[in-house]
Amino acid sequence: RRWPPQRFAAVGDALAGRGLRVVVTGSAAEAGLARAVCAAMRHPAIDLSGRTPAVWTLGALVERAALVVANDTGISHIAAALRTPSAIVASGSDVARWAPLDRTRHRVLWHAVACRPCAHAVCPTAHECAAGVSADAVIACALALLEAFRPCQTPVADSAS
Secondary structure (H helix, E strand, C coil), X not given: CCCCHHHHHHHHHHHHCCCCXXXXXXXXXXXXXXXXXXXXXXXXXEECCCCCCCHHHHHHHHHHCCCEEEECCHHHHHHHHHCXXXXXXXXXXXXXXXXXXXXXXXXXXXXXXXXXXXXXXXXXXXXXXXHCCCHHHHHHHHHHHHXXXXXXXXXXXXXXX
């Protein structure tokens, strides 16, 4: 129940192309997936897979991020708790039950399928729930979140001028 690495790469490239630094995270067991995302990107990304084993380390990273783009996993809950805007791809979960309460700051993208919520050990529909969410939809969502929750820019006044 994961969104394809190539689609995460497309989102990463769209964000990097706008000047954002892209950091890819995951557990040590997910290092291959993180490498696949980074390898599929045209822009450089920082691969921290397996290097944020403590929740507080990942939390510190999320707290300083402009945006989190992720599957509907633990990091989505960390983003919600820290109020870091997030675009979350739900690939089988019960969206009504697990989506963050703040639906303005945390947006869940999902594709309706008859088997949602997923109870299958092996997907009978070739992960139609994940395939139904396009990279373009996630990019548009991410850009809208960045626009809506852009950090305030405080003008600098130079008293010498």
